Amino acid sequence: xxxxxxxxxxxxxxxxxxxxxxxxxxxxxxxxxxxxxxxxxxxxxxxxxxxxxxxxxxxxxxxxxxxxxxxxxxxxxxxxxxxxxxxxxxxxxxxxxxxxxxxxxxxxxxxxxx
Amino acid sequence: xxxxxxxxxxxxxxxxxxxxxxxxxxxxxxxxxxxxxxxxxxxxxxxxxxxxxxxxxxxxxxxxxxxxxxxxxxxxxxxxxxxxxxxxxxxxxxxxxxxxxxxxxxxxxxxxxxxxx
Numbered sequence: 001x002x003x004x005x006x007x008x009x010x011x012x013x014x015x016x017x018x019x020x021x022x023x024x025x026x027x028x029x030x031x032x033x034x035x036x037x038x039x040x041x042x043x044x045x046x047x048x049x050x051x052x053x054x055x056x057x058x059x060x061x062x063x064x065x066x067x068x069x070x071x072x073x074x075x076x077x078x079x080x081x082x083x084x085x086x087x088x089x090x091x092x093x094x095x096x097x098x099x100x101x102x103x104x105x106x107x108x109x110x111x112x113x114x
Numbered sequence: 115x116x117x118x119x120x121x122x123x124x125x126x127x128x129x130x131x132x133x134x135x136x137x138x139x140x141x142x143x144x145x146x147x148x149x150x151x152x153x154x155x156x157x158x159x160x161x162x163x164x165x166x167x168x169x170x171x172x173x174x175x176x177x178x179x180x181x182x183x184x185x186x187x188x189x190x191x192x193x194x195x196x197x198x199x200x201x202x203x204x205x206x207x208x209x210x211x212x213x214x215x216x217x218x219x220x221x222x223x224x225x226x227x228x229x230x231x
Contacts, residue, residue, distance in 0.1 A: 041223055043207075048218065088157060101147070105151075105159035
Protein backbone atom coordinates (compact mmCIF):
# COMPACT_ATOMS: atom_id res chain seq x y z
CA UNK A 1 0.00 0.00 0.00
CA UNK A 2 1.19 3.51 -0.78
CA UNK A 3 1.82 5.84 2.10
CA UNK A 4 4.18 7.62 4.42
CA UNK A 5 6.16 5.78 7.08
CA UNK A 6 7.60 7.57 10.07
CA UNK A 7 9.94 5.92 12.54
CA UNK A 8 10.36 5.50 15.36
CA UNK A 9 6.93 6.05 16.89
CA UNK A 10 8.52 7.13 20.19
CA UNK A 11 11.97 8.66 20.65
CA UNK A 12 13.86 9.92 23.67
CA UNK A 13 16.66 12.45 23.59
CA UNK A 14 19.32 13.11 26.18
CA UNK A 15 20.76 16.54 26.85
CA UNK A 16 23.23 17.61 24.16
CA UNK A 17 22.28 14.79 21.84
CA UNK A 18 21.21 14.99 18.21
CA UNK A 19 18.44 12.66 17.12
CA UNK A 20 17.10 11.86 13.65
CA UNK A 21 13.50 11.16 12.75
CA UNK A 22 12.89 9.07 9.66
CA UNK A 23 10.29 9.76 6.99
CA UNK A 24 9.85 7.58 3.90
CA UNK A 25 7.14 7.80 1.24
CA UNK A 26 6.28 5.52 -1.68
CA UNK A 27 3.68 7.82 -3.23
CA UNK A 28 6.15 9.21 -5.78
CA UNK A 29 5.50 12.71 -4.43
CA UNK A 30 7.89 15.54 -5.18
CA UNK A 31 7.16 17.69 -2.12
CA UNK A 32 7.73 16.70 1.49
CA UNK A 33 7.20 18.57 4.75
CA UNK A 34 7.96 18.39 8.47
CA UNK A 35 5.52 19.80 11.01
CA UNK A 36 5.75 20.10 14.76
CA UNK A 37 2.68 19.82 17.00
CA UNK A 38 2.58 20.97 20.62
CA UNK A 39 -0.39 20.35 22.94
CA UNK A 40 -3.16 22.89 22.41
CA UNK A 41 -1.54 24.21 19.28
CA UNK A 42 -1.88 23.55 15.62
CA UNK A 43 0.84 22.25 13.36
CA UNK A 44 3.80 24.47 12.64
CA UNK A 45 6.03 24.04 9.61
CA UNK A 46 9.68 23.25 10.29
CA UNK A 47 11.14 22.52 6.83
CA UNK A 48 9.86 21.63 3.40
CA UNK A 49 11.34 20.28 0.20
CA UNK A 50 9.81 20.58 -3.25
CA UNK A 51 12.40 18.53 -5.08
CA UNK A 52 15.39 16.30 -4.44
CA UNK A 53 18.52 18.10 -3.21
CA UNK A 54 16.56 21.22 -2.35
CA UNK A 55 14.79 22.34 0.83
CA UNK A 56 13.65 25.53 2.53
CA UNK A 57 13.14 26.69 6.10
CA UNK A 58 9.62 26.89 7.43
CA UNK A 59 8.35 28.99 10.31
CA UNK A 60 10.31 27.31 13.13
CA UNK A 61 13.50 25.90 11.57
CA UNK A 62 15.95 26.92 14.31
CA UNK A 63 17.51 23.89 15.98
CA UNK A 64 16.52 21.50 13.17
CA UNK A 65 18.19 20.25 10.01
CA UNK A 66 17.05 18.14 7.05
CA UNK A 67 18.37 16.48 3.92
CA UNK A 68 16.71 15.35 0.70
CA UNK A 69 19.09 13.05 -1.11
CA UNK A 70 16.38 10.73 -2.40
CA UNK A 71 12.87 11.49 -3.59
CA UNK A 72 11.31 9.07 -1.15
CA UNK A 73 13.20 10.12 1.98
CA UNK A 74 13.22 13.31 4.07
CA UNK A 75 14.87 12.77 7.47
CA UNK A 76 14.70 15.42 10.19
CA UNK A 77 17.50 15.91 12.70
CA UNK A 78 16.70 17.58 15.99
CA UNK A 79 19.96 19.12 17.12
CA UNK A 80 21.17 20.01 20.60
CA UNK A 81 20.48 23.65 19.68
CA UNK A 82 16.74 22.92 19.91
CA UNK A 83 16.16 23.66 23.60
CA UNK A 84 12.55 22.52 23.75
CA UNK A 85 12.29 19.51 21.46
CA UNK A 86 9.49 17.66 23.24
CA UNK A 87 6.64 17.53 20.73
CA UNK A 88 4.80 15.37 18.22
CA UNK A 89 6.43 15.47 14.77
CA UNK A 90 4.50 14.83 11.59
CA UNK A 91 5.91 14.26 8.13
CA UNK A 92 3.79 14.90 5.06
CA UNK A 93 4.02 14.80 1.28
CA UNK A 94 2.12 16.13 -1.70
CA UNK A 95 2.21 15.43 -5.41
CA UNK A 96 -0.44 17.07 -7.53
CA UNK A 97 0.24 20.79 -7.95
CA UNK A 98 -3.37 21.68 -8.61
CA UNK A 99 -5.64 23.68 -6.34
CA UNK A 100 -6.95 20.54 -4.73
CA UNK A 101 -3.49 19.60 -3.61
CA UNK A 102 -3.75 18.03 -0.20
CA UNK A 103 -1.06 16.77 2.10
CA UNK A 104 -0.76 13.12 3.04
CA UNK A 105 0.57 12.58 6.54
CA UNK A 106 2.51 9.88 8.33
CA UNK A 107 1.49 8.58 11.74
CA UNK A 108 3.96 10.77 13.62
CA UNK A 109 6.87 10.51 16.04
CA UNK A 110 6.58 11.55 19.68
CA UNK A 111 9.90 12.98 20.86
CA UNK A 112 10.59 13.41 24.57
CA UNK A 113 13.58 14.66 26.52
CA UNK A 114 15.06 12.45 29.24
CA UNK B 115 0.69 36.84 6.51
CA UNK B 116 -2.01 34.23 6.75
CA UNK B 117 -3.90 33.34 9.85
CA UNK B 118 -6.38 30.64 10.69
CA UNK B 119 -8.63 31.00 13.74
CA UNK B 120 -10.60 28.25 15.41
CA UNK B 121 -12.36 29.71 18.44
CA UNK B 122 -13.87 26.52 19.85
CA UNK B 123 -11.30 24.55 21.87
CA UNK B 124 -13.86 21.84 22.61
CA UNK B 125 -17.33 20.81 21.45
CA UNK B 126 -19.85 18.19 22.53
CA UNK B 127 -22.55 16.72 20.30
CA UNK B 128 -25.14 14.00 20.74
CA UNK B 129 -24.87 10.98 18.50
CA UNK B 130 -26.89 11.38 15.27
CA UNK B 131 -27.04 15.15 15.65
CA UNK B 132 -25.30 17.66 13.34
CA UNK B 133 -22.44 19.84 14.55
CA UNK B 134 -20.68 22.89 13.12
CA UNK B 135 -17.00 23.58 13.74
CA UNK B 136 -15.99 27.18 13.15
CA UNK B 137 -13.03 28.44 11.14
CA UNK B 138 -12.15 31.95 10.04
CA UNK B 139 -9.14 32.95 8.03
CA UNK B 140 -7.25 36.00 6.98
CA UNK B 141 -5.33 36.41 3.75
CA UNK B 142 -4.65 39.07 1.14
CA UNK B 143 -4.11 36.44 -1.55
CA UNK B 144 -7.19 36.14 -3.83
CA UNK B 145 -6.28 32.53 -4.61
CA UNK B 146 -6.28 30.07 -1.77
CA UNK B 147 -7.54 26.70 -0.67
CA UNK B 148 -9.11 25.68 2.60
CA UNK B 149 -8.80 22.21 4.11
CA UNK B 150 -10.19 20.33 7.06
CA UNK B 151 -8.29 17.47 8.68
CA UNK B 152 -9.32 15.05 11.41
CA UNK B 153 -6.79 13.84 13.98
CA UNK B 154 -7.89 10.85 16.09
CA UNK B 155 -6.07 9.96 19.29
CA UNK B 156 -3.68 7.82 17.24
CA UNK B 157 -2.18 11.06 15.91
CA UNK B 158 -2.52 10.55 12.17
CA UNK B 159 -3.96 13.43 10.12
CA UNK B 160 -6.89 12.41 7.93
CA UNK B 161 -8.00 14.67 5.06
CA UNK B 162 -11.73 15.40 5.13
CA UNK B 163 -12.69 18.13 2.67
CA UNK B 164 -11.35 20.92 0.47
CA UNK B 165 -12.75 24.28 -0.71
CA UNK B 166 -11.06 26.49 -3.30
CA UNK B 167 -11.42 30.26 -3.17
CA UNK B 168 -12.95 30.33 -6.65
CA UNK B 169 -15.36 27.46 -6.11
CA UNK B 170 -18.95 28.60 -6.59
CA UNK B 171 -20.54 25.85 -4.55
CA UNK B 172 -19.88 24.63 -1.05
CA UNK B 173 -17.86 21.44 -0.92
CA UNK B 174 -19.43 18.21 0.30
CA UNK B 175 -17.90 14.80 1.05
CA UNK B 176 -20.36 12.29 2.44
CA UNK B 177 -21.40 13.47 5.92
CA UNK B 178 -19.01 16.42 5.74
CA UNK B 179 -19.89 19.75 4.18
CA UNK B 180 -18.15 23.07 4.21
CA UNK B 181 -20.13 26.27 4.79
CA UNK B 182 -17.95 28.70 2.81
CA UNK B 183 -18.73 32.39 3.24
CA UNK B 184 -16.04 34.19 1.30
CA UNK B 185 -17.04 37.76 2.23
CA UNK B 186 -16.93 36.86 5.91
CA UNK B 187 -13.76 34.78 5.43
CA UNK B 188 -15.24 31.79 7.14
CA UNK B 189 -15.09 28.10 6.26
CA UNK B 190 -17.08 26.18 8.82
CA UNK B 191 -17.17 22.38 8.79
CA UNK B 192 -20.57 20.75 9.21
CA UNK B 193 -20.74 17.10 10.25
CA UNK B 194 -24.17 15.58 9.84
CA UNK B 195 -25.48 12.56 11.75
CA UNK B 196 -22.54 12.43 14.19
CA UNK B 197 -21.09 9.07 15.07
CA UNK B 198 -19.01 7.99 18.05
CA UNK B 199 -16.07 7.54 15.68
CA UNK B 200 -16.18 11.25 14.88
CA UNK B 201 -14.69 12.02 18.29
CA UNK B 202 -11.32 13.57 17.45
CA UNK B 203 -9.42 16.81 17.00
CA UNK B 204 -10.36 18.78 13.90
CA UNK B 205 -8.05 21.22 12.18
CA UNK B 206 -8.81 23.91 9.64
CA UNK B 207 -5.93 24.82 7.34
CA UNK B 208 -5.25 27.21 4.48
CA UNK B 209 -3.07 26.62 1.46
CA UNK B 210 -0.33 29.10 0.74
CA UNK B 211 1.43 29.05 -2.61
CA UNK B 212 5.16 28.40 -2.62
CA UNK B 213 7.40 29.71 -5.39
CA UNK B 214 7.80 26.94 -7.96
CA UNK B 215 4.61 25.20 -6.96
CA UNK B 216 3.77 23.05 -4.02
CA UNK B 217 1.77 23.44 -0.91
CA UNK B 218 2.33 25.04 2.44
CA UNK B 219 -0.55 24.58 4.82
CA UNK B 220 -1.06 26.93 7.76
CA UNK B 221 -3.11 25.32 10.51
CA UNK B 222 -5.50 26.57 13.16
CA UNK B 223 -5.24 25.45 16.79
CA UNK B 224 -7.96 22.85 16.39
CA UNK B 225 -11.31 21.90 17.94
CA UNK B 226 -11.65 18.79 20.10
CA UNK B 227 -15.00 17.14 19.28
CA UNK B 228 -16.62 14.64 21.62
CA UNK B 229 -19.64 12.67 20.44
CA UNK B 230 -21.87 11.41 23.24
CA UNK B 231 -24.56 8.73 23.35
